[in-house]
Amino acid sequence: MRSLFYVLTALAVIGLAFWAYRENYRTQAALSKAEQLQHEIARTRQRLRVLNAEWAYLNRPERLMELAELNFDKLGLLPLQPYQFGRIDQVAYPPKDELLPILNPIEVSGMEADQP
């Protein structure tokens, strides 16, 4: 009985050791994966920052003004002027598409009566 107990204990120890060994390696793998992802996030963020900076640089008002002046022939852009604000009551209602008056009415109420 006792020897069986010893054998079982030894087996349990071996089993646990094997499990711990595997868990250890899996943890290591997960950690390095996490680290890799962190690096990727960092790189992506860095890239995003660079792109944002470039976007801001390309959209700087000075450049936009120059571009608007260069392409004036095509775009005709001018600074916004006060008179360009519209009021809602300046917009006319769309004209109603009026139907032409019916000049030659056809009697339809009596048509069914003719049919058998």
Added chain:
Amino acid sequence: MIRTPLRPLARILDARAKGENPDAIERENIRIRHEQMRDRARMRAEGRLLVLGVMFFCAFAVIGGRMGVLASTEPSEPRSSVAGAQILAQRADIVDRKGRILATNFETHSLYAQPPQMIDPERAVEELVRIFPDLDRERLTKDLTGKRKFLWIKKKLSPEQKQAVHDIGEPGLLFGPREMRLYPNGKLAAHVMGGASFGREGVHAAEVIGVAGVEKTFDERLRDPAQGHEPLRLSLDLSVQAATERVLHGGMKLMNAKGATAILMEVKTGEILTMASLPDFDPNDRPRPPVEGNPGDSPLFNRAVQGVYELGSTFKIFAVAQALDLGLINPSTIIDTQGPLRWGKHRIRDFRDYGSEMSATKVIVKSSNIGTARIAQMIGTERQQDFMKQLGFFEPTPVEMVEAQGGQPLLPPRWSELSTMTISYGHGLSASPMHLAAAYATLANGGRKVTPSLLRQPAAQLGPRVMSEQTARASMTMLRKVVSEGTASFGEVEGYAVAGKTGTADKPKERGGGYYEDKVIATFASVFPAHDPQYVLVVTLDEPVETSGDEPRRTAGWTAVPVAAEIIRRVAPLLGLRPQIEPGELAGITLTSN
């Protein structure tokens, strides 16, 4: 262990036979037994002490060893935490009120050399000078072939330059990663941004520190890793700032001015939408402060908050508003304006002779120095001081810029009655345009004090009351008349009901001794729209001359006002302000007698 009996029979019998006392044997045995017990107890106690000692030793050894290991190993980032990814940017971005980037970081490289590792320093010098023509060949040769172990060659490299240096193929030339501050909009809002430079430098990284403007004021906030991913949101509006700077620059050139500044402020919140000061600079490449000449002429000088000037007639409305608030006058009270007004050996004159008497409204509309001085006499020195203090003319403006502290107003050392009279029309007290903007915003805000701020404000300010609402409204009506029928007639912008006051002050000579004859500071402080004040615009031109007429004209009505009007015309639509038809004045009841 076999226990020795206390009275062994053999020895007792033997002792009895010899006639000795057998009790002696017993006592002897007890003694021996006690000695053995004592030895055992001591052994055990000593053993325990030893174990305890060993355990303590181990514990201390572990702690000491761990400390040693911690102290001697390279620090490493925690590998599994989520927070690690956020702490990448050293310095938070700065954005405008709509989230457009004003300042951000950019990754670049620095170039350094380790001469002991160099193979062919002479060739490296040749190549480096070819890539960077600004390097000093002699000095570089001396440094690279001498005893130095390390030297910085360039702090920032462009990717092309980096590739070119890489192509030299010299193992002693090394690159260190750097984060540099980038202002993508260049000169725009340069004075607000200030600039940044490197602090402590290492091979792997360098500190980026703010040197001026909001970069310096909010240095800790921007460098705080906990808030690194959250941009600092300013109250500036990029497009409005750009339009203002453009118009102001054109106006400055047209009016032959040496410098110019414009401040646009929202009345309710005190947010500064635009702060422009010309000449300006590029914060990406901040020039060094000048070592000679007048620091006020340097592009680094922020006229809006640092420039302390006598702002002239723009102050008149404060005297009149206070007198209205105290109930000393009403808008139609007749004021004696017979000139010149003599006070001791001092004489106060008007720009032109406006006749012997005018109503208070006319005093403002025509900008009569004599009339304002008379009103100031009614108010008295102490009450005037108190009012100016409440309007913030005694302290530097609380704007969040390091330079704002430099804008300490210049008060008369002895506030005599003459000072009271001259201050009422803007001479004798020097303040920055920002002070003026804040004071006009207070007038426009129905008499509640407005504190200017460069940060986005969540809600309208409810400052302490400086004057009654009726007074503020009456002052606005007067200011509106200055534009519609007075000295600022060029300031009329259709649909925006501009109200404002001009101010032309002679420039004091730098070395003391009076004022220049032909150098002025022309200011126009305006509020629009007058019937529902929303924005305050202050435009100041330094030494403007308008030369289209027969003789040069320097008054603000001819110089600052047209520039301000053009700014309003350009900027108001950008702010989303619709042109409105001004509500007409209620028909006044005319007293008639029959």
